[in-house]
Amino acid sequence: LTGLSGSGKTTLGKLLDSYLKKKYICLHIDGDIFRKKNKNKFILSRKNIIKNNISIIKLCKKIHNKYDFIIVSAISPLRYTRSMAKKTFGDKYFEFLIKANINDLIKRDTKLLYKRAKEENFQVLGYNSKIKYELSKHKKTVINTSLLNKNLSLRKMKKKIFK
Numbered sequence: 801l802t803g804l805s806g807s808g809k810t811t812l813g814k815l816l817d818s819y820l821k822k823k824y825i826c827l828h829i830d831g832d833i834f835r836k837k838n839k840n841k842f843i844l845s846r847k848n849i850i851k852n853n854i855s856i857i858k859l860c861k862k863i864h865n866k867y868d869f870i871i872v873s874a875i876s877p878l879r880y881t882r883s884m885a886k887k888t889f890g891d892k893y894f895e896f897l898i899k900a901n902i903n904d905l906i907k908r909d910t911k912l913l914y915k916r917a918k919e920e921n922f923q924v925l926g927y928n929s930k931i932k933y934e935l936s937k938h939k940k941t942v943i944n945t946s947l948l949n950k951n952l953s954l955r956k957m958k959k960k961i962f963k
Contacts, residue, residue: 801878803898804926806934808903808945808953812898813873815954824868829856831874846878846931853881857888864889864907869961874945877925879934895940896957902927904946933944 801809801816810830817826830866835852860870876882886893906914907926916922923929940959943953 801871801873801894802882804900804905804955805875805911805924806898806908807898807900808943808950809875809898810875811950812943812945812953812957813871815950816957817869817871819954819958820871825866826869826871827863827867828873830914831856831872831876834859834874844925844929844931848956849876849878849931850881853878854884857881857885858884864892868872875925875933877933879930879936882936883938886936894957894961895936895938896937896960897940897942898953899942899944900946918920 803809810832813828813830815828820826831852834856838852838855851902853874854873854876860872864870870891886895900908909915911926913922913924914927917924925931926933941956943956945953949958
């Protein structure tokens with residue numbers, strides 16, 4: 801699950817994980833928690849983003865045989881690393897672009913990132929940073945959480961996974 805901060809990646813990742821765990825062995829990796837556990841610096845640069853996302857891909861590759869599903873919720877703004885994940889996992893890779901309109905992202909702002917961006921010299925990916933969110937060229941499923949509630953979003957993900 802990829803998308804800007806506040807779009808609903810973690811929320812939907814947890815919901816999908818809960819649903820799948822009823823029948824499957826699953827792991828949910830949250831990008832923020834992964835970065836903190838691995839002490840990856842939160843310095844907004846292409847190099848750091850690529851390094852962190854490649855670390856997640858390598859972990860998933862190393863442990864994927866232990867799980868039926870590994871759900872990753874991470875901003876992952878660069879097309880390069882998502883393409884790398886797609887090449888690594890092939891048909892087993894499902895990309896969900898979780899998006900919302902900017903007003904909803906600012907309203908949700910649970911981490912107060914957008915507030916800090918307005919009040920301080922703080923960069924938020926895809927909002928006021930030099931690093932823009934790059935859309936994937938390969939097929940992805942778009943889930944607009946400004947239009948769909950949690951249940952409809954989950955239904956759309958399940959439909960894609962089990963089609």
